[in-house]
Amino acid sequence: xxxxxxxxxxxxxxxxxxxxxxxxxxxxxxxxxxxxxxxxxxxxxxxxxxxxxxxxxxxxxxxxxxxxxxxxxxxxxxxxxxxxxxxxxxxxxxxxxxxxxxxxxxxxxxxxxxxxxxxxxxxxxxxxxxxxxxxxxxxxxxxxxxxxxxxxxxxxxxxxxxx
Amino acid sequence: xxxxxxxxxxxxxxxxxxxxxxxxxxxxxxxxxxxxxxxxxxxxxxxxxxxxxxxxxxxxxxxxxxxxxxxxxxxxxxxxxxxxxxxxxxxxxxxxxxxxxxxxxxxxxxxxxxxxxxxxxxxxxxxxxxxxxxxxxxxxxxxxxxxxxxxxxxxxxxxxxxxxxxxxxxxxxxxxxxxxxxxxxxxxxxxxxxxxxxxxxxxxxxxxxxxxxxxxxxxxxxxxxxxxxxxxxxxxxxxxxxxxxxxxxxxxxxxxxxxxxxxxxxxxxxxxxxxxxxxxxxxxxxxxxxxxxxxxxxxxxxxxxx
Ligand SMILES: C[S@@+](CC[C@H](N)C(=O)[O-])C[C@H]1O[C@@H](n2cnc3c(N)ncnc32)[C@H](O)[C@@H]1O
Numbered sequence: 001x002x003x004x005x006x007x008x009x010x011x012x013x014x015x016x017x018x019x020x021x022x023x024x025x026x027x028x029x030x031x032x033x034x035x036x037x038x039x040x041x042x043x044x045x046x047x048x049x050x051x052x053x054x055x056x057x058x059x060x061x062x063x064x065x066x067x068x069x070x071x072x073x074x075x076x077x078x079x080x081x082x083x084x085x086x087x088x089x090x091x092x093x094x095x096x097x098x099x100x101x102x103x104x105x106x107x108x109x110x111x112x113x114x115x116x117x118x119x120x121x122x123x124x125x126x127x128x129x130x131x132x133x134x135x136x137x138x139x140x141x142x143x144x145x146x147x148x149x150x151x152x153x154x155x156x157x158x159x160x161x162x163x
Numbered sequence: 164x165x166x167x168x169x170x171x172x173x174x175x176x177x178x179x180x181x182x183x184x185x186x187x188x189x190x191x192x193x194x195x196x197x198x199x200x201x202x203x204x205x206x207x208x209x210x211x212x213x214x215x216x217x218x219x220x221x222x223x224x225x226x227x228x229x230x231x232x233x234x235x236x237x238x239x240x241x242x243x244x245x246x247x248x249x250x251x252x253x254x255x256x257x258x259x260x261x262x263x264x265x266x267x268x269x270x271x272x273x274x275x276x277x278x279x280x281x282x283x284x285x286x287x288x289x290x291x292x293x294x295x296x297x298x299x300x301x302x303x304x305x306x307x308x309x310x311x312x313x314x315x316x317x318x319x320x321x322x323x324x325x326x327x328x329x330x331x332x333x334x335x336x337x338x339x340x341x342x343x344x345x346x347x348x349x350x351x352x353x354x355x356x357x358x359x360x361x362x363x364x365x366x367x368x369x370x371x372x373x374x375x376x377x378x379x380x381x382x383x384x385x386x387x388x389x390x391x392x393x394x395x396x397x398x399x400x401x402x403x404x405x406x407x408x409x410x411x412x413x414x415x416x417x418x419x420x421x422x423x424x425x426x427x428x429x430x431x432x433x434x435x436x437x438x439x440x441x442x443x444x445x446x447x448x449x450x451x452x453x454x455x456x457x458x459x460x461x462x463x464x465x466x467x468x469x
Binding site for chain 1: 203204217219237239240241242244245246247293294295296298300304307311312314315316318319320321322323324325326327332333335336
């Protein structure tokens with residue numbers, strides 16, 4: 001049985017219209033120091049709902065595509081980077097990250113907001129940040145003063161036993 | 164404890180298995196917890212070091228450097244699982260991509276014909292180092308959610324998802340490699356779940372067999388000349404395995420089988436005769452995985468070249 005896919009409709013074979021996708025790349029570079037070149041092997045795609053994906057460089061015209069690659073950001077209103085992007089490219093992030101201790105990291109993975117000391121937040125400024133533990137990239141948080149709001153997707157949150 | 168195994172199931176398989184007692188005993192035990200290191204996110208050495216730090220004993224298999232068996236069941240509660248650095252997967256289910264690892268390393272266009280929830284899609288993406296392109300297809304939209312989730316978790320970029328009945332898949336595309344991990348009666352997974360046996364019947368097997376024969380021909384037609392296809396199931400039934408491959412050979416004269424071998428993993432020969440019918444000689448190149456040989460699920464593998 002076939003069902004129609006309504007939430008993300010791709011124009012197969014076509015790159016995203018320049019503004020939104022290009023804006024996202026610019027944002028990632030400015031906010032996190034993630035260089036454009038990191039994504040140069042991939043194609044950039046936007047859905048009508050402002051979701052930006054990286055995927056294979058070229059797509060196919062048939063059959064109809066349900067999803068491409070990896071969601072890197074949502075760009076309705078403000079740009080919001082995805083946890084999956086920050087996990088995958090976390091080691092290349094050069095700024096706007098916070099480094100949590102072990103206990104805080106476990107709390108964050110469980111889905112709770114955490115507080116950071118000025119040492120843990122370094123020179124990160126308010127806004128979206130990469131949350132790290134040691135050199136592991138846990139995902140996306142929203143920094144406000146010393147508060148890190150938890151931006152992990154619900155399905156990813158986990159009661160961690162070994163960290 | 165032996166699961167409640169239908170009499171007819173015993174009649175079918177005990178005469179063809181090498182060691183019926185070991186086979187039955189094995190069906191009553193759970194499969195060991197296993198995982199593979201996702202090299203898109205981490206390295207084998209790094210995961211080994213982290214697990215040593217946790218005091219979790221893990222054992223690398225001799226046939227796939229990324230594949231491990233673990234002493235403790237709580238792998239799902241590790242940081243590595245959260246990060247997508249490991250992927251929990253039954254060992255036998257890792258065989259199809261391993262079998263064509265060489266081909267995948269250079270493949271440009273790959274079809275995972277029945278892909279959800281994506282254990283093998285994400286494994287192939289790792290082997291391809293996110294290069295080239297995988298079309299991950301599945302007929303069932305509700306299972307595509309899990310496929311999408313697993314792709315994102317593992318950092319799979321080189322893949323697009325399509326939601327088609329494979330039998331209606333557009334014929335224009337030609338793939339360097341095709342994986343047909345077919346829907347099947349799942350007899351090989353009895354160790355995981357009782358439900359397989361509750362629904363077990365030869366009618367069900369016949370139904371799957373009929374569908375698989377259509378799917379394998381269609382999947383073969385999507386292969387580029389020179390391309391390679393793996394046909395796999397997690398069932399023991401010859402009607403769904405050797406019988407399906409035999410049908411392909413009769414319907415497509417340009418289909419050739421290659422010997423299935425995975426060094427370090429014990430594979431068993433095909434069943435060449437079933438229910439009074441004799442399969443073609445070429446079918447002897449396929450391989451069966453009996454659960455008690457490697458302490459895994461039961462499995463079947465065929466490798467087809469165009
Ligand atoms: C054995 S499962 C695949 C498991 C998957 N390869 C993995 O490793 O995670 C078989 C899949 O085939 C799908 N399927 C069944 N009939 C199909 C068809 N005609 N076309 C495409 N997919 C189909 C089912 O929805 C199911 O997800």
